[in-house]
Amino acid sequence: MSRDQASVRMVDVARLESGCRKTLAKALTLVESTRPDHREEAERLLGAVEKNPDHSIRIGLTGVPGVGKSTLIDVFGGHIINQGHRLAVLAVDPTSSLSGGSILGDKTRMPGLAVNPHAFIRPTPAGESLGGVARRTRDAIVLCEAAGYDVIIVETVGIGQSEALVSNMTDLFMLMLLPGAGDTLQGIKRGVMELADMVVISKADGAMQACARLSAAEISHAIRLIQPRHEDWIPPVLMVSATEQSGIERLWQLVCRFRKQVRRDGRLSEVRCRQAWEWMWTETRQQLLDHLKADEAVRRRMDSLKSRVLSGDLSPSAAASMLVAQFRKQADGPCPGDS
């Protein structure tokens, strides 16, 4: 029996739910694993844990590298814990190095939370595919909630498609911007602005304070032109400074107000249901693609089509139709997901 198989057996649901950190760590390893038998175990575990997410709040946080996400989480997280909550921090990192290995320095950047007994930080290695990263982050949220963490922060670097994914697995999506970002508002992807429930201007201290105030005003103005995600919630823009610890309390108050407001009339569970439905489709797409790519005949066909597409003899869409036709021919039998 291999080491990880041994650890699979060790994920004791009762211990996980009692808040054992080591058990949670092992459970997270299980959902991170790419091995099919681990996946099955993971599904069983996820089915077995008690789902009582109503008491939790899931916060997504995005911003470009250097905006100060980790520093803010360290200070903000400390404040949240002082209010009597338990906090889990997960990271979605879609970047992968040449070799596929990752450098995980999150705890270095959150030295306060790293030693706080009420915080659990789990940096997760970059995956081969964004879909894989997203899947295990969703699973990780469920496991952290089962282990008694009632505030979950999912952090992502604001590049590529990761913001949309994270906003789709969280209740509240925060966008972090540097002071001065207002000058180049057109440079911020409109799509990201549309996802934001809250905009946080970081590093609003010292010489940057005036600049931050100007940015906040500009962004507040711009955000009114965007259709909000929740009709009675206009995304607030606020300034914070992790070094001066200013704006932190206000940020938490806003989070609480948001939570209260969207929970009225069971809207929060409505949102989560919709997310679950969308997630099912995302998963379906991903699994179909995985099966398609793993199919030997499709791969052979792909090789033969490649040169024709590259040389321009065959249009990409025609080639795609041929691949899908090939796959359907292969799959003409019991559906692969039916087993």
Add this chain to the structure above:
Amino acid sequence: MNQAFDADADPAMAKWRRQAAAERVRCGVDNQVWMTPEGIPVKPVYTAADLDGIAHLESLPGQPPFTRGTTATMYSTRPWTIRQYAGFSTAEESNAFYRDCLAAGQTGLSIAFDLATHRGYDSDHPRVEGDVGKAGVAIDSVEDMNLLFDQIPLDRMSVSMTMNGAVLPVMAMFIVAAQEQGVDQSALSGTLQNDILKEFMVRNTYIYPPRPSMRIVSDIIAYSAGHMPRFNPMSISGYHMQEAGATVVQELAYTLADGIEYVRAALSHGLQVDQFAPRLSFFFATGMNFFMEIAKLRAARTLWADLMDEHFSPENPDSLRLRTHCQTSGVSLTSLDPYNNIVRTTIEALAAVLGGTQSLHTNSFDEALALPTEQSARIARNTQLILSHETGIRNVVDPLAGSYYVESLTGSLIREARVLIDEIEEAGGMTAAIEAGLPKLRIEEASVLRQARVDQEQEVIVGVNRYPLERETPVDIRILDNHAIRKAQVGRLERVRKSRDKRAVTRSLDALAEVAASGSGNLLESAVAAARARATVGEISDALASVFQRYRAEPGVLGGVYGRAYEGREEFRVIQERVMAFARSEGRRPRILVVKLGQDGHDRGARTIATAFADMGFDVDIGPLFQTPEEAVSQAIENDVHILGISSQVAGHRTLVPAVMAGLKERGSDDIKVVCGGVIPQDDYAYLYARGVSAIFGPGTSVPEAALQILDILESDRVQEHA
């Protein structure tokens, strides 16, 4: 362009070229230019044509820009100061050692403090359990300082103190100890390192954030300008940059850029440049690139004079004069075949002297293994005494002046360093550049590239990657009883706390915090009052931290540099394939947590390992600096790693590693394998293996070697579990 044209036109040169080409063909050598790590091309021969356009050639010793030396007669009238850096755990032991050294011909003192003191903690603080007495002497209060200098006349002995983080309490206690000895501060001579900027770049023994740290620096400069005319308030240091892997050009450029930043800080304090600039001093490393190191000191003096003149136009020529201390390179020492280190140190010392240093520390040959013994310290000191008294080297000033090669190298270094200095200026000066993390990344990149060169034997280290010994002979080394040292230190601390006037202590600390908060008044002046009232290093540091906060770095780690240097190499491909095979069968990549424990901030090794392992396909977690064993154990368990790697440079392993092993066991996680790396004496290997450590990688282990061994451990672990 011009000089190449001239050389081409010269018929004698053309003939030389043909001859050289023939010799290269005969010997099968095709490389005619040696590209140094700094990217300076070195040709096989230099001629007068290479001196074209070099401005400093006509200068004389003792005259600006001081290329040829700080004084007109240099060592012929005043030999360099033999200043050996040392500190032995306790004040009593260090004091006895210093007095022996002075009797044996040493001419100045250089105090090494322990890690707890550097970081502003008292010896009884729970975070420093493994650090007290490590790498130097523990100082908690002025009583320790009194013992340290017992019977050493401070009005006649120049004292250098390597202190950067806890500069205020340590300097204050030095001043008070002198006063209690009957010596007025105006009579004190020596140097305080007080160079905080480089701590943020490489050595990590800072306490407060960059900006309040700069205030401390300028307050000390101002205080000494007013009260201590013979004391150098700072030693602007490139040494630790080279030790951390910086190239000579980076060391030169960043050190001078730091210097400019300090001058600006002092000027903004209201001082005039000539009030303090003559007392600024420097500190460089001397490595094995012999002529480059000589040229570096000549280039440093020239550049400093030019920069000072350009930026600040001082009236006193002394403000243009760069005076420096040098130390032979610690990273050039090897733990394998260690007697070779005596030879290396001799060559490096010769380079420092030919470059015109004002004082010199020569390393002991066993410093890659442990702290020096009396025997090894004696050999190190005698290396300088022999150079000074037996070679005749002191009789001629700047003997390599006019060498085509050395002058050309000097010119190249000046030019290349200028480029980097301009880059820092464009970033808004050194404090801003450091906040942006620019120099740290540059140095780290150079360091990783050097590791790759050594691992690939492109750089030869005799006795390590070439001509290794079949069997290493054991060397006698000094072993510290960390627990006993700490106990003695804590006992004295308690006595001090009992016997002092508590209200006076509180008053003085409140006053200090007030000066820190208000931004007016001098911090050192207030610290002197607190030290006199018997406030401790920890209390003074905490009073300041209540206003300034303790600084926590957020280091980014760069990826890809090591891997690129290995592109296409078979051994690297083999490792990557084994990593992938592991990932396929386990469902995830091998995951390793790399930590440093205790207050030791030398993280070059840990960071190099982290980036190299990620490039080989491992998932690498990095622990924050200054972790306790318990924190490292928690992180290993919570991140669910396969391997916990501990990097140790300053002898903390005997206390801290067993604590880690016990912690893992207690939490039922001893399936996590522990490996150690860094400066660990051979004698301790058995001790660590007996406590369950799986592998130990000494200096000289190549990174691929370490990776293969770790993969072996992981794979055998799996086989065992299968059985």
